[in-house]
Amino acid sequence: AGRGCRFETRFTLTQKELAEEWIRLTFYGLDTLCGIFLNGRCLAQTDNMHRTYAFEVKTLLREGENTLRLDFHSPTTYMRRMQDRHKLWNADTTLPGAGHIRKASYMLGWDWAPVLPDMGIFRTVELTPYHTAKLENVLITQRHDAGRVTLSCELEITGRLAGLSCCAEIDGQEITFSGTHCEIEIPAPRLWWPNGYGEQNLYALRFTLWENGTALDSLTKTIGLRTLTVNTEPDQYGEAFCFVVNGLKIFAMGADYVPEDSIYSRISPERTEALLRGCAAANFN
DSSP states (O other), rough: OOOOOEEEEEEOHHHHHTTEEEEEESSSSSSEEEEETTTTEEEEEBBBTSOEEEEHHHHGOEEEEEEEEHHHHHHHHHHHHHHHHOOOOTTTTOEEEEEEEBGGGGBOHHHHOOOHHHHOOOEEEEEEOOOSSEEEEEEEEEEEEEEEEEEEEEEEEOOOTOEEEEEEEEHHHHHHHHSSEEEEEEESOOOBOTTTTSSSSEEEEEEEEEETTTTEEEEEEEEEEEEEEOOOOTTTTEEOOOETTEEEEOOOOOOOOSOOOSSSSOOOOHHHHHHHHHHTTTTOO
């Protein structure tokens, strides 16, 4: 208790890589209290395991060798200090002060989980050079009409949009547009259904950002086409609470899916897939 740990790496950059307009350093998973130092400069002191941290770092980088250091601090020491300042109630199986930290709660003790409050890097770290503009994300909404689905897509783009075009591709269709918004109509859609009610049809929707015939960036999303509502009409018991998918009432069957292991490094894609296939075989939907 009370101790931290340090991760440090060195990487080299060429003059050509440094010539890019922007260079982004992204941390997809830091658990939890961490000082980020790039070439001795402190970028941040993180305090939230449940988010991504991204920094534009071109001005801090140099040709040749660069150093990235991560200093992790004890979550238990932090929780104890914060609990002394302002006491928060929590369950007897959970470490006192758990409510003061944005860290996965099961690591701090649960009725089914031991107290194992770890620290470290649990997702990818990326250094990404780019120029002009970058596709960050896309919001996709669906409008279902008789025999067709219309997708309304709103892109999130960083950088300059002037002179750029975007191409959207799905199911053999290609649509070129400018700006950040487009609509795509899919005739005779293959709908997605819950397990046991039909096929889980999926579509790949790909966006590519272009500048004068050069692809700057691309982004692909895998989506299912379906409607989902909740029926709360009055019934003989009071009122219903029933999920309705594609106009069909679904009898919901499932179970609580807790983290697969308290030792994070023992979790693997193969283990996750085996568990989910077991869920499907047991008729979870």
